[in-house]
Amino acid sequence: MLFKLISEYKGSILFSSFLSMLSALSGIALIAHINDYLSNINNGVENFKEGLSFMVFGVIALVFFGVLSQFILTKLSASIVERLRDIMAKRVLATSYSNLEKIGGHRVYATITGDVRTISDSLSILPLFAYNFTAVALCLVYMGYSSWELFLVVLFILTFAVVVAKVILNKGIKSFEELRECDDELFSNFKALVEGGKELNINTNRKRFFYHKILLPIAEKIKFADVKAKMFFVYITNWANATLFISMGAVVFVSQYFFPQVTVEMMVRFVLIMIYLMGPLSFLVDSFEEISNGIVANRKIASLNLSEDMAEFDTEKSVKTNDNWSELTLKNITFKYKKGESPGFQFEVGPINASFKRGEVTFITGGNGSGKSTFAKLLTGLYIPDNGEITIDDSAINYADGGESYRKNFSTIFSDFYVFKQALNRDGELARDEEVQYYLKRLNLEDKVSVKDGCLSTTDLSHGQKKRLALVLSYIEDSPICLFDEWAADQDPYFRQFFYQELLPELKRKGKSVIVISHDDRYFSLADKLYKFESGKAKLINVKNESDECFEEAVV
Numbered sequence: 001m002l003f004k005l006i007s008e009y010k011g012s013i014l015f016s017s018f019l020s021m022l023s024a025l026s027g028i029a030l031i032a033h034i035n036d037y038l039s040n041i042n043n044g045v046e047n048f049k050e051g052l053s054f055m056v057f058g059v060i061a062l063v064f065f066g067v068l069s070q071f072i073l074t075k076l077s078a079s080i081v082e083r084l085r086d087i088m089a090k091r092v093l094a095t096s097y098s099n100l101e102k103i104g105g106h107r108v109y110a111t112i113t114g115d116v117r118t119i120s121d122s123l124s125i126l127p128l129f130a131y132n133f134t135a136v137a138l139c140l141v142y143m144g145y146s147s148w149e150l151f152l153v154v155l156f157i158l159t160f161a162v163v164v165a166k167v168i169l170n171k172g173i174k175s176f177e178e179l180r181e182c183d184d185e186l187f188s189n190f191k192a193l194v195e196g197g198k199e200l201n202i203n204t205n206r207k208r209f210f211y212h213k214i215l216l217p218i219a220e221k222i223k224f225a226d227v228k229a230k231m232f233f234v235y236i237t238n239w240a241n242a243t244l245f246i247s248m249g250a251v252v253f254v255s256q257y258f259f260p261q262v263t264v265e266m267m268v269r270f271v272l273i274m275i276y277l278m279g280p281l282s283f284l285v286d287s288f289e290e291i292s293n294g295i296v297a298n299r300k301i302a303s304l305n306l307s308e309d310m311a312e313f314d315t316e317k318s319v320k321t322n323d324n325w326s327e328l329t330l331k332n333i334t335f336k337y338k339k340g341e342s343p344g345f346q347f348e349v350g351p352i353n354a355s356f357k358r359g360e361v362t363f364i365t366g367g368n369g370s371g372k373s374t375f376a377k378l379l380t381g382l383y384i385p386d387n388g389e390i391t392i393d394d395s396a397i398n399y400a401d402g403g404e405s406y407r408k409n410f411s412t413i414f415s416d417f418y419v420f421k422q423a424l425n426r427d428g429e430l431a432r433d434e435e436v437q438y439y440l441k442r443l444n445l446e447d448k449v450s451v452k453d454g455c456l457s458t459t460d461l462s463h464g465q466k467k468r469l470a471l472v473l474s475y476i477e478d479s480p481i482c483l484f485d486e487w488a489a490d491q492d493p494y495f496r497q498f499f500y501q502e503l504l505p506e507l508k509r510k511g512k513s514v515i516v517i518s519h520d521d522r523y524f525s526l527a528d529k530l531y532k533f534e535s536g537k538a539k540l541i542n543v544k545n546e547s548d549e550c551f552e553e554a555v556v
């Protein structure tokens with residue numbers, strides 16, 4: 001992905017490389033000029049005024065072309081980083097929920113924060129890298145032009161040096177890959193550190209265990225992996241230094257033996273060029289670490305297999321909901337969790353046959369782990385069924401758009417819900433403040449949360465209040481189908497009653513299809529339909545009998 005992105009800017013890269021070349025040429029011309037001037041002094045011929053003005057123009061050209069080319073490349077690398085962030089955000093947004101779940105939140109988070117930053121760091125050295133690379137290449141050309149004999153000596157040593165450096169570099173990249181894997185492990189434990197903050201604070205033994213037996217070992221592992229990876233780059237830097245001195249030595253000592261015709265002046269010229277080369281070459285070699293990190297980060301992003309289908313972001317137009325429907329039907333739907341990282345039993349749902357009508361309230365119940373939430377994810381299009389068909393009035397869902405137009409018909413509050421601060425209406429625009437205010441008041445949140453230009457002042461509330469806030473947003477979304485997964489489970493008696501006896505009938509009157517996952521058997525009689533889940537299979541229950549039975553059980 002990164003290389004494709006860089007290739008999109010090849011025009012600017014070529015132009016700035018050309019400017020870098022002019023700057024490097026100025027540097028070489030200055031060296032040649034100094035060299036010639038010294039020879040002239042030696043021969044008793046000197047032209048001070050001309051020599052000085054050449055120096056002044058040479059330095060101005062060196063700085064001017066250098067700054068210009070690096071300015072273009074700096075702007076370019078910032079644009080590439082911006083595009084990379086944009087692409088990453090789109091790719092995560094375009095990836096299906098089931099794939100994101102498989103990849104794991106901590107991995108996605110580590111990538112969009114860590115890997116994108118690493119790539120951005122490697123790209124930030126691109127301008128100087130291009131500049132120094134051009135300088136080295138031109139110096140080599142100049143060497144070849146000056147004396148092919150000495151150039152052959154240098155080329156032989158450089159070729160050998162590059163082969164050795166490549167072997168070390170490959171080992172370094174491999175070590176960085178191992179280090180990056182350790183980072184994922186660390187991120188996953190940091191997630192536990194933050195999310196399990198309460199449990200760790202209360203239980204001192206767990207806190208100490210977590211620190212000593214989990215965090216410290218992984219930190220230690222990372223330390224060793226880090227040193228191992230970085231040492232390869234230390235070897236390369238030292239090898240590059242040694243190579244330069246070996247080349248200088250070879251130019252002075254070896255060439256005298258093999259090429260006695262080469263003059264001392266030419267040798268001095270080569271030594272001068274190589275001293276000039278020290279700066280650019282050290283920069284290139286020092287950049288290898290940064291570039292290798294970038295390569296590893298780029299490979300890591302590729303390995304996540306995030307969606308590449310970003311066409312939907314080409315338009316800002318909102319997706320319309322379908323209001324002209326009467327029945328949603330599931331026919332022989334089956335779904336099995338795929339083997340993830342944790343081996344063992346893979347839970348299976350189905351085959352399920354069910355239907356949901358407009359203006360109907362359907363309850364879904366069943367024991368813990370019986371498959372209710374899995375079914376809810378299948379019904380809402382978050383999971384794609386392995387077999388069977390979901391139809392709306394006889395037309396089957398088309399998953400060609402990833403199920404987006406189907407999912408848009410739902411407004412959901414899952415048990416692990418998230419509340420965004422922006423209240424969006426059914427057209428995907430910020431809602432009117434009066435409307436939000438009305439529902440905040442109805443759900444007794446008006447003292448806690450205010451709204452301005454469709455944005456909520458806070459979402460830092462108690463769990464039950466946050467669920468009520470999620471309900472406010474759901475009201476405003478005004479979708480044709482509402483799915484609430486155990487919404488009332490942690491509400492006080494007043495709001496529990498409000499939910500079942502006020503909200504559900506109201507949504508029903510509005511013609512919504514309401515699907516409620518619930519264990520509140522005393523309210524089952526309010527349902528038009530009740531499905532009971534057991535080991536992934538759904539059974540349609542006679543509402544009256546079931547609620548009577550449950551109520552009796554509750555009374556006993």
Ligand SMILES: Nc1ncnc2c1ncn2[C@@H]1O[C@H](COP(=O)(O)OP(=O)(O)OP(=O)(O)O)[C@@H](O)[C@H]1O
Nearest residue numbers: 101337347366367368369370371372373374375533
């Ligand atoms: N992401 C997942 N990957 C693999 N298996 C899963 C995953 N999520 C749930 N399961 C398995 O699916 C089964 C059903 O889980 P599900 O969440 O659908 O149950 P549920 O009926 O909603 O339970 P509860 O009433 O406790 O919320 C569980 O036994 C669980 O092991």
